[in-house]
Amino acid sequence: MWIAKDIETLRKYRSEAKGYVALVPTMGALHAGHVSLIRRARELGHTVVVSLFVNPTQFAPHEDLNKYPRPFAKDCETCIAHGVDGLFVPTVDVMYPPDVLDCEVNVPELAKVLEGEFRPAHFPGVCRVVAKLFNMVEPKVACFGMKDYQQLAVIKSMVQDLAFDIHIEGCPTLRQEDGLAMSSRNVYLQAEHRRHALGLSKALNEAKRLIDAGETDPLVVEQVMQQVMIAHHVIVDYAVLRHAHTLGELDIINPQLTGDIVALVAGQVGPVRLIDNKVMAQTL
Secondary structure, X not given: OEEEOOHHHHHHHHHOOOXXXXXXXXXXXXXXXXXXXXXXXXXXXXXXXXEEOOOHHHXXXXXXXXXXXXXXXXXXXXXXXXXXXXXXXXOHHHHOOOOOOOOOOOOHHHHOOOHHHHOOOHXXXXXXHHHHHHHHHOOOEEEEEOOOHHHHHHHHXXXXXXXXXXXXXXXXXXXXXXXXXXXXXXXXXXXXXHHHOHHHHHHHHHHHHHHHOOOOOHHHHHHHHHHHHHHOOOEEEEEEEEEOOOOOEOOOOOHHHHOOEEEEEEEEEOOEEEEEEEEOOOOO
16 A cells, blocks of 8 residues: 655656546545445455544534544554555645645635534634545545535535536445444543433434324424433534535425435534434435
């Protein structure tokens, strides 16, 4: 497995790549969810490249940029073990040269709601770094996890509007046996908070149960999701039902009229902010 830390080296290896290149963009701290993305990339491409970069532009000043886990040696071992062909590990100065003026990239209609309300700088930072990675790696396909559902929707829209010749593959969320969605931030959870974190997945499951039982009022389902989260000591940021593609609000739960529906939740569990989602109809 080759490792590139600058764009010149990356492009040298890229020029030697065989067939389609499949990219798995990550911020490192790889877990089984990332491994599933790597496996899917291997199915879709001939050469698999993983990027490891904790992107500062998607963190607000009060967020956990400095504390974000960076187990580089372990991540390398994981990539080698699962057949990754190349690793791109740029520094901040490589991704954001200090003598170059900033460029803004965003999908405002999708980025201003939900996570965007709580993290206004997040999606512009995500769009910018992903666009740069696409230009640097030149993949034919890129794999993203559906746990970050809104991020996936934003990136798909960005790719479509900017006419990137890249297929964006949304990959299913991997969960622990008890239902907790896998996340690099789970390492911050102490035992008590780990139990409380189950409130997110349980709220989503309850939403699915209510909808399958015939509930048509979004407010009823949203209130129940909030109640489940609060009962698990989660400080709720949001618990909502939205159109799966536009993330617009719903007047009624009826996929035949509105199209696919997704439930999205976010909240603070002890020192950790977690997000999760569950598609109520078809996938994005």
